[in-house]
Amino acid sequence: MTTTIPVRLGERSYDVLVGPGVRTAVADVIRRLGAKRAVVVSARPKEWVPDTGVETLQLPARDGEPDKRLSTVEALCGEFVRFGLTRSDVVVSCGGGTTTDTVGLAAALYHRGVAVIHLPTSLLAQVDASVGGKTAVNLPEGKNLVGAFWQPSAVLCDTDYLSTLPRREILNGLGEIARCHFIGAGDLRGLPLEEQIAASVTLKAGVVAEDERDSGKRHLLNYGHTLGHALELATGFGLRHGEAVAIGTVFAGRLAGVLGRIDQSRVDEHLAVVGHYGLPTALPEDVDPDGLVRQMHRDKKALSGLGFVLDGPAGAELVTDVPEDAVFRALAQMPRAPLDKLIGAVTA
Numbered sequence: 001m002t003t004t005i006p007v008r009l010g011e012r013s014y015d016v017l018v019g020p021g022v023r024t025a026v027a028d029v030i031r032r033l034g035a036k037r038a039v040v041v042s043a044r045p046k047e048w049v050p051d052t053g054v055e056t057l058q059l060p061a062r063d064g065e066p067d068k069r070l071s072t073v074e075a076l077c078g079e080f081v082r083f084g085l086t087r088s089d090v091v092v093s094c095g096g097g098t099t100t101d102t103v104g105l106a107a108a109l110y111h112r113g114v115a116v117i118h119l120p121t122s123l124l125a126q127v128d129a130s131v132g133g134k135t136a137v138n139l140p141e142g143k144n145l146v147g148a149f150w151q152p153s154a155v156l157c158d159t160d161y162l163s164t165l166p167r168r169e170i171l172n173g174l175g176e177i178a179r180c181h182f183i184g185a186g187d188l189r190g191l192p193l194e195e196q197i198a199a200s201v202t203l204k205a206g207v208v209a210e211d212e213r214d215s216g217k218r219h220l221l222n223y224g225h226t227l228g229h230a231l232e233l234a235t236g237f238g239l240r241h242g243e244a245v246a247i248g249t250v251f252a253g254r255l256a257g258v259l260g261r262i263d264q265s266r267v268d269e270h271l272a273v274v275g276h277y278g279l280p281t282a283l284p285e286d287v288d289p290d291g292l293v294r295q296m297h298r299d300k301k302a303l304s305g306l307g308f309v310l311d312g313p314a315g316a317e318l319v320t321d322v323p324e325d326a327v328f329r330a331l332a333q334m335p336r337a338p339l340d341k342l343i344g345a346v347t348a
């Protein structure tokens with residue numbers, strides 16, 4: 001079954017297709033765009049790349065943060081020129097979120113913007129990275145520091161790609177799905193994975209339609225991320241992003257409880273939902289609360305004081321100037337476990 005989710009952005013609107021085999025729709029999308037040539041940049045095996053129906057240059061890519069950098073964008077654009085790609089042609093990305101981000105930025109910059117279609121192949125890229133038009137690469141100074149808003153012409157979330165995804169990468173994506181429970185998707189537990197992907201994309205599409213440029217409502221998507229980012233750094237990226245967000249989601253529940261925004265049963269629901277997905281729910285044993293709070297002060301939501309997206313009587317919203325002592329109290333309430341046990345829990 002294929003689910004079609006529209007991302008409504010006026011003349012930049014597009015569809016996200018979710019389901020087995022949807023990658024083959026790429027030829028239809030390209031025909032509708034009227035492109036005569038395509039460059040497919042793929043981190044997956046050649047036979048996984050669908051037929052485009054037009055003259056195509058296929059370029060290999062490598063997923064992973066090391067290649068998500070400006071020199072990759074420059075190299076891709078050079079290949080586009082040598083192939084003769086014009087502004088009315090199309091670029092296709094096929095890979096994890098690092099590849100869709102990098103190829104998306106190359107498409108945004110080449111000739112000041114050429115159409116791009118994403119074929120995300122990791123769960124995280126299907127539910128999050130490929131949808132919404134944010135593209136970026138890393139600098140040695142930090143992640144995602146150079147980027148552009150560039151909406152794709154279509155996103156094809158072919159769930160057949162997920163069959164070869166390592167278990168830990170599935171869990172990485174489930175971390176993002178779990179947080180959707182608290183930002184408007186409702187209870188997705190027990191649904192087939194494909195429906196959970198579609199629900200997560202629908203939620204993101206709605207938020208992006210209201211706040212394409214991340215100046216307001218898009219903050220919601222950062223549920224669990226303030227502590228999550230701090231934990232990724234504190235563990236030297238020993239936790240995958242989705243794992244850190246999972247722990248951050250449990251923490252967001254505790255903090256909302258400490259602040260009296262939600263009752264104990266809703267606090268407990270955070271633990272239950274994250275635990276349901278087999279994701280870690282405890283803080284790594286040796287992380288220091290002072291260090292975490294220092295790092296959370298650097299979060300982009302911390303315009304002044306500490307900022308978190310927190311559940312409350314009117315649903316989740318951005319809460320600024322959260323008192324430090326409440327944050328320390330919520331951190332102190334978190335269970336603790338050795339890092340290898342946390343990761344062990346998810347790989348079991």
Ligand SMILES: NC(=O)c1ccc[n+]([C@@H]2O[C@H](COP(=O)([O-])OP(=O)(O)OC[C@H]3O[C@@H](n4cnc5c(N)ncnc54)[C@H](O)[C@@H]3O)[C@@H](O)[C@H]2O)c1
Nearest residue numbers: 063064096097098099121122124125128129134161164165
């Ligand atoms: N643009 C956005 O809005 C946005 C949102 C969230 C995350 N991101 C970015 O996405 C990136 C993370 O994405 P990711 O988790 O996909 O990382 P990734 O691209 O590094 O992929 C994770 C791992 O899964 C492997 N993989 C991917 N698909 C596979 C498949 N079908 N079979 C087997 N292995 C497969 C990759 O080779 C890699 O080892 C980060 O750089 C993050 O900044 C962007």
Ligand SMILES: [Zn+2]
Nearest residue numbers: 176225241245
């Ligand atoms: Zn995330």
